[in-house]
């Protein structure tokens with residue numbers, strides 16, 4: 001880790017952590033680093049708790065069901081909302097893009113494949129020669145560098 005090497009280097013330059021103290025300092029940094037990594041994993045950028053993806057999916061499904069139940073009870077005219085929710089839900093469940101973004105942690109691909117020209121082109125056991133495949137899916141988009 002860069003910060004660890006930086007601190008160790010600064011300690012050595014200043015003569016603060018010679019010999020055994022340096023080893024104890026390394027152990028301290030390791031312990032601190034592990035604690036910070038665990039803490040950071042719990043705090044997303046917006047400050048809310050990190051939850052497994054299936055919990056978000058369950059919350060969205062519960063919300064969808066509540067809308068459907070309210071509509072079935074004759075609450076306000078939500079025909080358009082119900083239709084929109086169902087359309088979006090089906091699109092999300094079928095989306096290879098969402099799968100790659102959520103489960104594979106991919107960046108959004110921005111360069112269209114020269115062969116498949118930015119269009120998902122089904123599944124194939126043979127990968128695209130230009131590199132737009134993700135598993136067996138031919139995404140139509142070239143993978144971004146990691």
Ligand SMILES: [Zn+2]
Pocket residue numbers: 113114115116117128129130131132133138140141
């Ligand atoms: Zn391709």
